[in-house]
Amino acid sequence: MVANPTELITSDKNTTVKLVKGLLTQARQRKKQGQTVIEGVHLIDAALRSDYPFVQILVSEAAQHHPEVQQILTRLPTYTPILTLSDALYESIRSLGTGIDIMALINIPAPRLAAISNDCLILNDVQDNGNVGTLLRTAAAVGIHNILCTSSTAQAWSPKTLRAGMGAQFALTIYEHLSVQDILDYVQTPLFATSSHTDTMIYQHDLKQPIAWIMGHEGQGVCDELMQCATPIALPQPNGQESLNVAIAGSLCLYETLRQREYT
Amino acid sequence: MVANPTELITSDKNTTVKLVKGLLTQARQRKKQGQTVIEGVHLIDAALRSDYPFVQILVSEAAQHHPEVQQILTRLPTYTPILTLSDALYESIRSLGTGIDIMALINIPAPRLAAISNDCLILNDVQDNGNVGTLLRTAAAVGIHNILCTSSTAQAWSPKTLRAGMGAQFALTIYEHLSVQDILDYVQTPLFATSSHTDTMIYQHDLKQPIAWIMGHEGQGVCDELMQCATPIALPQPNGQESLNVAIAGSLCLYETLRQREYT
Structure with a gap:
């Protein structure tokens, strides 16, 4: 079952949009929040193949029906929240150039260092x-x-x-x-x-x-x-x-x- | 003998300044003119070590008395033209971040391809x-x-x-x-x-x-x-x-x- 994008966000005052914009542009924000944003089909696919969980998926209105986006949405756990952004708003926050407009907010793993005895x-x-x-x-x-x-x-x-x-x-x-x-x-x-x-x-x-x-x-x-x-x-x-x-x-x-x- | 910087350029209408700005930002200009610009002490030093000739040297007013710039000017053939740019003008055209403000306009070599029989x-x-x-x-x-x-x-x-x-x-x-x-x-x-x-x-x-x-x-x-x-x-x-x-x-x-x- 494809998780259903629910609401269309058009305002850059939206909390998630503000958070994502900060994470994409500021190292300090990523460190403080312990979160980052992965952009594009390729990275999201790599995360999915490793069963890495997403906090939130963001797609542009134009991209939401793209076959590769649909294919990704099909593979998401159904509880993954999906936000659809107007094309102009998405374009104003993305750090990649043109491509398929999908990104994911994720938590940065923070493994605890223990003794390392191999390569x-x-x-x-x-x-x-x-x-x-x-x-x-x-x-x-x-x-x-x-x-x-x-x-x-x-x-x-x-x-x-x-x-x-x-x-x-x-x-x-x-x-x-x-x-x-x-x-x-x-x-x-x-x-x-x-x-x-x-x-x-x-x-x-x-x-x-x-x-x-x-x-x-x-x-x-x-x-x-x-x-x-x-x-x-x-x-x-x-x-x-x-x-x-x-x-x-x-x-x-x-x-x-x-x-x-x-x-x- | 240190070649002497002669005039202080403050206008972005200066022909050389316009040329250099185009070469730094536009692949098309570099191809059309057959010229490019190398920025910073390191690259200019590499060119000097290979006896590569410069068409023109550009320094900022603040950088012209910097010891590393002086050292480079000493090594230049005396006929090399040197332009001194106001700091604001230099900053407006450079593509590097902060550093020692010196760049050189050079011709791009265009060797003629002949039979290659080695690595x-x-x-x-x-x-x-x-x-x-x-x-x-x-x-x-x-x-x-x-x-x-x-x-x-x-x-x-x-x-x-x-x-x-x-x-x-x-x-x-x-x-x-x-x-x-x-x-x-x-x-x-x-x-x-x-x-x-x-x-x-x-x-x-x-x-x-x-x-x-x-x-x-x-x-x-x-x-x-x-x-x-x-x-x-x-x-x-x-x-x-x-x-x-x-x-x-x-x-x-x-x-x-x-x-x-x-x-x-």
Whole structure:
């Protein structure tokens, strides 16, 4: 049974509309409310495939009869509230460009950190939403589930990070707002980090044991406290260019780990 | 000798200011003029290290005495024209956020395509400027010089691509606006492309001979005409997620090529 959109909202004074607009535009609001908004058919489909619950669905009047929206509405639990917004109002709040106008308000998961003794990826103040999202996407592809983010890392559940992650967030357990001390206290797996201060190439390391890969800030790299506890590894750059983009470096590390385990 | 900034420009009617503003904001203008603008100390430094000539330097009044700007002005050929813009005017045209306000107008190189018989990277309608820039950055890091872009690929010399490339453009020979037929006519190196229609993993291929790696459109992948002439390879995704970001996939291919040649 398709849940039935009930009322048509036209006013930007509507409480849910105001909330959603704030969550789409302000990191502070997302952190304060513990909620975010996922936009577009693709992300909503990824959430549905992971049985992730929605607080609220919002569709534009024009989109509500679109076959892909109808297909999504059919798959929703029947108790999911659906708001229909006038096209002009929807357009005034969406952060995506043109597409199929559907979005969902969701609660951001807040898993409680416990001891980690298997593979994980630590994002140590990675600043750029695109880099965080791309790293999450690669982690999900290679099957790493635990992601630990220190407090200055870009939000894993911001609209931009969700877009770059293509829904990988729903396949992962993401711990956010951690201190460096949290990492040191809870991660029992050996730490590895890329460094320009070593000549030992990644290919010369045995990566078959569980590993906690640390990726750092785009400008400053991994912080000293974590670097001191980590095995430094180098990625070759025969042409002597500057360091690689952090999402590239991280993905190379995760894939070299996979290669050594599965393809040697 | 430090070249001397001569006049202070305050009007947005100034011909150079109008040209620069157009080049920073309009892909069409860049293509029509064959020129672009590089912003910030970092990119200008990368251009200087490659002895790349500037048509014109623009600085803001506040930035002209900044030590890093002074250091750049010292390194310029003395015939390089320098315009000083009022701070308000500079701010009204720059596409970067706050930083050290210096930019340079340059001609976009237009190398003539000839037969390619060594390693190269083919960008077959890659849409996103960030992906193109990141791929250029990785290509420069591993020492691949020749980049071939088909006509719908994002501009390699746009402000966004330059930023993502971190100046890698100046270390590469980039052929743009090519047809698929140009690629087939001039590339004499075996073509390789990632594909979801093969089970043969990249690690099972011998990548020691010269290779032309093709990276395709973010949504549609490599076009049929090129795919038909290419060896398809798979990147493992044990967790069965969707395909990787194209800049990640491309970088994994370039680094696996490097690994097989230098670290086995």
